[in-house]
Amino acid sequence: MSKRSDVRQRLGLRPIINVSGTMTALGASIVVPEAVKVASEVLPEWVEVNDLHRKASKAIARLTGSEAGFVTASASAGITLAIAGCMTGPDLARIEQLPDATGMRNEVVIQMGHMTGYGAPIEQAIRLAGATCVPVGNVTDARAYQLASKITEKTAAALYVVSHHTVQYGQMPLDVFARVAHDHGVPVVADLASEYDLKGFHAAGADLVIYSAHKFLGGPTAGIVGGKKNLVRSTFLQNSGIGRGMKVGKESIAGTIAALEAWEKRDHAGIRKTEKSYLDLWVKRFAGIEGVTATIIPDPTNNPLDRLMLTVDPEKARITAWELADQLASGSPPVIVRDHEAEQGFFQLDPCNLHPGEAEVVADRVVHELGEARKRNRPQQYSHAERKARRFERLLRWPD
Numbered sequence: 001m002s003k004r005s006d007v008r009q010r011l012g013l014r015p016i017i018n019v020s021g022t023m024t025a026l027g028a029s030i031v032v033p034e035a036v037k038v039a040s041e042v043l044p045e046w047v048e049v050n051d052l053h054r055k056a057s058k059a060i061a062r063l064t065g066s067e068a069g070f071v072t073a074s075a076s077a078g079i080t081l082a083i084a085g086c087m088t089g090p091d092l093a094r095i096e097q098l099p100d101a102t103g104m105r106n107e108v109v110i111q112m113g114h115m116t117g118y119g120a121p122i123e124q125a126i127r128l129a130g131a132t133c134v135p136v137g138n139v140t141d142a143r144a145y146q147l148a149s150k151i152t153e154k155t156a157a158a159l160y161v162v163s164h165h166t167v168q169y170g171q172m173p174l175d176v177f178a179r180v181a182h183d184h185g186v187p188v189v190a191d192l193a194s195e196y197d198l199k200g201f202h203a204a205g206a207d208l209v210i211y212s213a214h215k216f217l218g219g220p221t222a223g224i225v226g227g228k229k230n231l232v233r234s235t236f237l238q239n240s241g242i243g244r245g246m247k248v249g250k251e252s253i254a255g256t257i258a259a260l261e262a263w264e265k266r267d268h269a270g271i272r273k274t275e276k277s278y279l280d281l282w283v284k285r286f287a288g289i290e291g292v293t294a295t296i297i298p299d300p301t302n303n304p305l306d307r308l309m310l311t312v313d314p315e316k317a318r319i320t321a322w323e324l325a326d327q328l329a330s331g332s333p334p335v336i337v338r339d340h341e342a343e344q345g346f347f348q349l350d351p352c353n354l355h356p357g358e359a360e361v362v363a364d365r366v367v368h369e370l371g372e373a374r375k376r377n378r379p380q381q382y383s384h385a386e387r388k389a390r391r392f393e394r395l396l397r398w399p400d
C-alpha cells in the first residue's frame with residue numbers, strides 16, 4: 001500500500017500504478033500541490049464566480065497568448081461551448097434557444113481523419129451544441145479545395161484536432177486549414193486538449209484554443225478555453241444556456257489558475273530528466289528477455305515526452321501483448337499500461353505520471369509476468385476481439 005495516503009484503501013479502490021498516460025478513466029493526472037492547496041482553501045469560501053473567471057481569463061491570456069479565456073467542465077465541454085459561441089455570438093436569446101439552431105449557422109467543417117473520440121465521439125460534442133458535422137475529405141486524405149467546397153453560408157466554425165487519436169498523415173496542417181477557413185470568414189476552433197504547446201497554435205491560425213486542465217498541466221478536472229476576446233465572450237455566455245450542465249466549480253477555476261501558474265515555474269528540464277531515467281531503467285531491465293523488444297519512442301504530436309514501446313512476440317514470449325497488459329492490470333499492485341494499440345502486438349509505458357519508486361515496481365511486475373507466462377507456456381488464451389468484447393460487456397453491467 002502506498003505511503004502517500006491510504007485514501008484508495010479507505011474507498012475500497014485498488015492501488016493502481018498508471019503508466020498509460022493522463023486518462024480520465026484513471027483519474028486524469030496527479031494534481032500539482034499548488035492546485036490541491038488553493039482548491040481546498042477556496043471550497044469553504046463564498047466567491048463571485050464571474051470575477052474568479054476574470055482572474056482565470058488573465059492567467060489564460062498570459063500563458064496561452066490569448067486575448068481572454070475562461071474555465072469550463074472539460075475540454076469536451078469547451079468544444080461544445082466554442083461551437084455554440086460561434087453559432088450564437090453574444091445573443092442571449094439565441095443562447096437560450098440552443099440546441100435548437102433554427103435561424104443560425106449550424107454546420108461545422110472538420111477533416112474526416114480528425115473525427116476521433118476520447119471516450120466519447122467528438123462529433124457528438126459538436127451535435128450537443130445543435131450543430132451538425134460536415135466531414136472534409138476522406139480518412140487519410142483531406143485537401144484545401146475539399147475544405148473550401150464544404151464551406152457554405154451555413155458554416156459556423158471549422159474544427160481542428162491535434163491528437164495522437166487522429167490519423168497522423170494526409171491531413172492539412174493547421175495553417176493551411178485556417179487560411180482556407182479565414183478566406184471564407186469562418187472562425188477556427190482548435191482542440192488541443194493534450195498538447196504542451198500553449199502558444200504556438202494561435203500563430204498557426206486558431207481563433208479559439210481548447211486545453212484540458214487535468215492532463216499535462218496537472219490541474220483539477222476542467223477545460224480551458226482561450227482565444228479572441230469576442231469569441232471567448234460568446235463562448236463564456238453559453239454558461240447561461242447549454243453550458244449550465246457543464247458547470248465548473250470555484251475549486252476547479254481556482255485550481256486551474258494555480259496549475260497554469262505552476263506550469264510557468266515548473267522545472268521542465270528536471271522532469272524530462274526524471275522521465276528519461278525511468279525509460280532507461282525499463283530498457284535496461286527488459287533487455288535480453290526473450291520475446292520482448294523495448295524501444296524509446298517520441299510523442300506522436302511532438303509533445304516533449306518519450307514513451308517506452310514494448311513489442312511482444314507471442315511465439316517467443318509465450319503471451320500476447322494484450323494478455324500481458326491484462327496480467328499486469330490484474331496482478332498486485334495493478335499496473336495499467338498504454339494498450340490502445342495492443343492488437344498490433346505492442347503496448348507503451350508512459351513515464352509522466354509516476355510517483356517516486358513506481359518505475360521500479362513497474363519493471364518488477366513486467367519481468368515477473370513475463371516469467372510466469374514462460375512457466376505457463378500456453379500462448380494466446382484469448383483473441384484481442386474477445387478481450388474488447390469482454391470490456392464492453394463489463395461496462396454494460398455497471399454498477400455490477
Ligand SMILES: *Cc1c(COP(=O)(O)O)cnc(C)c1O
Pocket residue numbers: 024073074075076077118161162163165191192193194211212213222223
Ligand atoms: C482528452 C482529450 C479530449 C477530452 O478532454 P476532456 O478535458 O477530458 O474532456 C478532447 N480532445 C482530445 C484531443 C483529447 O486528448
